[in-house]
Amino acid sequence: MAENRLIQGRYRLLGTIGRGGMGEVWRARDESLGRQIAVKCLKPLGPRHEPSLLQVLRERFRREARVAAALQHRGITVVHDFGEDDGTLFLVMELLSGRNLSQLLDDNRRQPLPVPDVIEIAEQVTAALAYTHEQDIVHRDLKPANIVRTTDGTVKICDFGIARLNHDIGFTARLTGTGIAMGSPHYMSPEQIGAQAMDHRSDLYSLGCVLYELATGVPPFDLGDAWAVLVGHRDTAPAPPRTLRPDLPEAYEQIMLELLAKDPDDRPADADELAKRLADARRPHPAGPDVATVPDRRLPSWTQGITLGFPAGVARRPHQDTPAPAVTVLTDAWTDGDPEGAPAALTSPAPPDDRGAALAARLETGRALSRRGRCFEAHQVYAEVLTGLGRALGPDHPDTLSCRHHLALNLGRLGRLEDCLALTREVAEARERVLGAGHPDTLTTRFELAHVLGKLGDRAAALRTYQQVAAARGAALGPDHPDTLAARYETGLGLGRLGRDAEALALYRDLAADRARVQGCDAPDTLRARHGLAVSLGRLGRWREALAESGEVARARERALGPDHPDTLVSRRETAVALGWLGRWSDALERYRQVAGARERVLGAAHPETLASQGDLAQCLERLGRIEEAAAVQHRVAELRRERAARRR
Template identity: 35%
Template sequence: MPQQQPIAGRYELLEPLDNGGMGDVWRGYDAVLDRPVAVKLIRQQAVGGSPQLAEEFAKRFRREARITARIQHPGVPQVYDAVLDDTYERLFLVMELVDGMSLSAYIHPNRLLPVSWAVAVAAQVATVLSYAHEVPVIHRDLKPSNILVARDGTVKVLDFGIAAILRTDVTKLTATGTPIGTYQYMAPEQVRGGRTTPQTDLYALGCVLHELLGGRLLFTADSEYMVMYQHVNAAPTPLRVLRPEVPQELEDLVLHLLLKAPEARPADVQEVYERLRPFLPPPGRMPGPGEAGPAGVPDPTGLFRNPYAPRARAGAGRSAPVAADPAAGQAAPVPVPAQLRAEIDEAYAHSDALLDEERFAQAAEVLGEIIEPAARALGAESRKVLELRTRRAAIQLLGGDYRAALPEFDALADAYARTDGPTGEPARACRAQAARCRAELGQVTDALAALRGLLDVVRTVDGDLSEEAVELRRDIGMLLLAQGQAVEAHRILRPLHDDLCLVFGPGDEMTEEVGEALALIGLDLDAPAT
């Protein structure tokens, strides 16, 4: 269950994400920096049975975390904090939250991955290891559950240094006689309790790549000890026996990685990458027949097909959180069930309380959790659902998450145009907010065009002195000024200032803001020509 009190007064546990031998992982929230985090709870038996042991464990973690922090690579999630609770029984590791899928979800014996996908994962892991081994940091516990593929296809290697902190690189036994460590991926030297080196990580990478291509574990047996015995003594099954279409050179590389003696494996991870390179998709090449991976999962080949590609344009490749049916606006309103109404009211109240504490990301998330069930019950373009979505987008804008708010405001403007008409007030408001997001994201030309088009509509409907028109005129003038178009900005802001003085008075906040802008413009306009 989530903590009643935030950890260290700032980290809240929201929902469980994963559990393993070392501890449970939670999706959490950092109330101080207003951002989502991952919180890993280290199990009590790992921390120790006394305050002294627990303190030593925490010190060991912090020492290892400082070393791990030197791995400067996007494939290594950041570790933000380590908190030992007052009972000295639990250690919480606070880390970057990665939105992605564990590599374990990719592996299935009846749905083998395209060779290019498996190689793309291994190549990215090799790149991460090259930076780690330079520090030097040895992972010691590389396995599919410690490898995530983020939504953009970037491979993230988790838990660097954790094995060293827990000292799982030797075959110790717990009180129940169970070996500590992930025995399915242990190099022979780990099983024997010997010294670990970068070649230990290469053996584990060979296990992972063999499993990605073959769809099954390298070794299986009725007991953990038999699997560990096989790692020390048994020859691995060549990949082409399991899957004939695997290239011979790739099979040779995997077998080289899986050699029993560390010194017999590839010299370093750079050599591994160079031998993987011929099987990576070249830049600009689209997937061919048989190269399409599983539907709905991140594609690790994208980074090689489109290296150093810019971010997708705002709204491109992403849909609004709730799909809209163009005909939905014509349907009769659906009564809101009492239970759903209460849940919506509770979500608004919770979100407002979070806003009071300037916890924008979490306030938006609270509303997001009720939007989908409300849309299913009431329709994607019901008034209640559109209001919830509008409120969430406004919070995202307020919190500075313009990239998330922009496509939602665009989608909302289209939805309101269907339900209230294209020149209706809700559609206009959403288009204005979308324009402001574009301005913040540097899309100034598009933002100005949208604001000017809206101003023409508002002038026709409500005149030049309505609150909406005044705000649009101010926004246009300020954008022009920010772009260095002082003369054009003066042409907009001068009559606006006169109107504001007349209607709202010289002491009004907006009047003063526009007046200050005009004073700055005047300094430039009145400067003597040179």
Template identity: 55%
Template sequence: MADSRLIQGRYRLLDLIGRGGMGEVWRARDESLGRQVAVKCLKPPAPQQDRSFTRIMRERFRREARVAAALQHRGVTVVHDFGEYDGVLYLVMELLEGRNLSQLLEDRARDTADDRDPDGTGPRTADTAEGRRQRPLSVPEVVDIAEQVTDALAYTHEQGIVHRDLKPANIMRLTDGTVKICDFGIARLGHDIGFTARLTGTGIAMGTPHYMSPEQISGGQIDHRSDLYSLGCVLYEIATGRPPFDLPDTWSVLVGHRDTDPEPPSEHRAGLPASFDRIVLGLLAKTPEERPADAADLRRRMAEARRVAGPAGRRALPAPHERPALTAGAAPYLPGGGPEPAAPPLPAWTRSMTTGHKAVGLSELRATPPDHTAGLTGEWTRPADPRATIAAPAGTARPAPQPEHLAALTTRHNAGLSLGRLGRWEEAGEVHRAVAAERAHTLGPDHPDTLGSRYEVGFTLSRTGRTADALREFSAVAEGRARTLGADHPDTLAARQETAYALGQLGRHFEAHEVFAAVLAARERTMGPDHPDTLRCRHNLAYNLSRLGRLADAHRLAHEVAVARARVLGPDHPDTLVSQYEVAYALGQLGRWPEALSVYREVAAGRAQALGPDHPDTLAARYEVGISLGRLDRSAEALELYRGLVEDRARAHGPLHPETLRARHGLGVNLGRLARWEEALTEAREVCAARERVLGPGHPDTLVSRREIAVGLGWLGRWTEALTVYREVADARARVLGPTHPEALASRDDEAHCLEQLGRSAEAAALYRQVAALRRGPGRGH
């Protein structure tokens, strides 16, 4: 886009002041009104860019324009115009002079001009990287920002708008001290929930981990009190120099928001008013009901805190006249005078996720004030710097890729991960395949990022039932990582482990066993026997042993892994409970149903506590409790359990979800065991019809339900009808699974038994002989 470019014959682009993976921000002149403005432009898609991702970004861009243009408040960035010109979406905003709060914290971290803290009362920390990282704003500045943001939120919430991504990068402080909220790109209009769900359902921008409310993380109902929680995170950080849960891994941050009470801000910065602790911790309450009712209520609490404390010095909230103007030379502060202790190691289940951007930290690219990009876009843009380069991979003549292109690929890769977390595996696969192709072209086929994308392609293939294709992809990634990273690198071993899992899914359990055993040996050698990744591999090996029929070995190994995981990760950790689940499965296969029932119940209770009562894993454990009760002839208890499970599954996942239908199937089976065959037959027919509609007529679950219809008909003495259904099931299983598959042969046995009941003994005997011959196989003696 040339500097002389006119948009709609009105907005003349002058200087590029920010660039991101998806677009640019320009300083421009409004030729009609003779004023300078900021113009945010969404770049047109490249020919190779996947259409679904582009469509989502354009919808989000339009939504930002629509929401922001409806707001008129001194605390919200003003949007003047919006449109599309030559295929480019553009948004015209007021041109702001100032810095966002993230940049203000960075400014303080860089400042070495003063030897006193922000309040002028103590020595500055030694100029180390860790010291630079944690230098907050002064208390009067924090209070001023809190009050202005609260006023702006009160206005936006009255308009029925929830921001949903409030963070330091989206709050700007102008040179005159005015504070403005920016970037309403994922805001929700109260009357437009459906549109927003489609827009944010991709997970491209659900919020930023360090500032997300527990209900955002859990996928619960979100209202204005979610913004208040995010404001609490922002205030905590600008007052202490660190977010409330300052951990290096996204999942651990999210679990912190959901499950852990934050430490009071004053524990990280001596001298903060006690009233500030109370207000911030109130905002950070886990449930919306425990937080202030609304922004107006929060404003009243702030005023009350000042009134009660009075002008008593450092323990009171400063009065408005104490607010300092925004200055460039405010001195930094680090509580405690030394580096913070190292965080304890995190388990493997929190790995391979990124934290997103938090406010603190030094940026390689920094524009000098005034920075007009501040607050316009959050992560969407970064200051343009033509000096930034990335070296080409060693040993190749490949030209250095552009940082903007690499950033765009990273954004798309993360979007694919988000689609996967939402269960949208087909779409995720399309995104990862496109990114993998571009990374191979830009970085080379064996570059770790290229292989990382191909790994995710394999994962999406496995989740969409294309296991053979997934195996080929994982095998190629394992070979590439072995060449690039080494045979014992954790990423190489992870890819090899996925190949073993795919082999098991394909029924190639002996081959899977060999790969699992080799990977386990490498993990024990390089990581130690109790490393979470080692334990995961041992768990997979136990699972595979059970599929090989080595049930005693599977039980022993699963029990050992469960004990080790309880010691390393804790007894209620999801990985520990998965191993306990495998212990219960092995016990059931060994016929030790009382013990299996006890362990399944422990797993169900542990998962309800750790994951929530409606989590799919919790409900799966409850299903297995029902299976165990049925095996112990405690069908009345099993029936009541399945009734509750059907209700919970239908509420959580819908009445036609495959797992809801599985629970209904269990209910019908236990009705039959209680000799309530008319009810059992009705349930079997309804479940079969639903499964045929949802899963297809040849799906194994549909055929199981169809067989259950035949069982009910037989018990009701309707053997002629039962024979017809048994034959349908046998023919379908032979067609789908093959005539010698154990389930197809079992169905032929059912058919022969039905013939016997009808007095057709000769036909039954002939069919039994045919089944016996098929079981023996060709070339075997009679």
């Protein structure tokens, strides 16, 4: 196929979207209706292929067209047309704007998706499967790459290329008789692997594999080759998801394990039953809060209610742009209050009618959903409110821009960072045009812009933006305003990430003094600035000063936050690092033991931070010549790492 080719005198190919083993998908324009569509074309086969194989592939392709065109559900990709042009079979589908689940995991560096996202995807896919199975159709190749989450939050199943009508046994036998792989090894049910009788419950098994991977970051059987994966599906029980993802609510772990039952009779009877199970798991239970937000019960009481997500934008403490590795000495910020940080209400009165009041109430509903981690629902609410505000007030009205700001924040929480960056930049430019460069709302959005730039790895641009926001806030709000101080702190982090430690040292010294004067010497923000000061001293080789500063901060944090708080432990580790650089290894050993013991109590023996602390301990023992003790610690760490890897498999 070639770009700009006109299919059947109607569909203009504009550019490839993707390629697979059987075909390629093109973005195209329907010249008759003037709309953008997707065109899937069956790849022509070379002369070395058997004619019978070509016939089977053509039959399978036509099969997809007939099956998909018969399905009409919001959770299934719409098929508009089907035909053949100059020997090429093609399928015309709606053009989806979004990412498939495999791409979302790649965007998230193969880390697990937020629990609320997993739940939302599970519920939408289950609804689509319930409809599909009612039509007596089994998908048979359900996998992350065949499930797309669109920009409005809708989840759609795609690619019915090997779907089977339950009553059409002869057709399926002809297809499978060719030796062509039917399905994807990581997501195939045991009965599919064994060529046994299969029904809609095979799709439920595949859905269980998909949800397991979204929740843990790895498929249930993440083994070295396809055969080992297939044997795992057939013979091996999967590791319980909570061994890899402790914050996953137990109710959802149980649902996933039942979906992954080897015997179809042990799985939910059908997608309708699964939908009821998911709805029941989401409801608040007498024993505690909504299970979608139940905290990890191994963690101490001070962690309850702390959630991951986008940082505050105004007068809050933003998170760093990436999770801190074990050797990092600056910790993520611990936030409190409203995580959105932006203005608590619309920036100007709502439209003077019932519609305006309803839109304002809906916006608050969206913010509440986002705070609870129900970001897909929040996205739908924000989109609805934005449409209403745009019609009632216009695209550049401050209230419309406030809604767009919240929508951008929510895109970040959904992991759609590129979309978040584009929208945040648009809102910042519009707010500057409408409100002025120094308006607090403009600076709030620019603060978020800097954060997203950092998340996407453009640290130099992030630093420049933080510096600009800090200067503008100082001029507009005053040097002691909490928002100004927050921007200055982020500037210090940015300088450190770029290795500009002398500049970071000067900034943290001034910021710590200002924080102490405004908030008090033991305020968490003051101690955070002082910790940054200690780190910068160490990076500049001024270890005696670094030791004194980090020791004082550790003691103050223990008084204010408790001995096992992560910030306290990070400061205690920093004192151990300084002691080691000063040759005081015996004193360092005591601190390393304290940190390792506390992390094991709080996080568990196999947690990565605990293992990193044990590694610190082993290195310190080696420095003291206690080789056998160091070897014992290293052996234990290695065993725990092997056990952790085995559970992941």
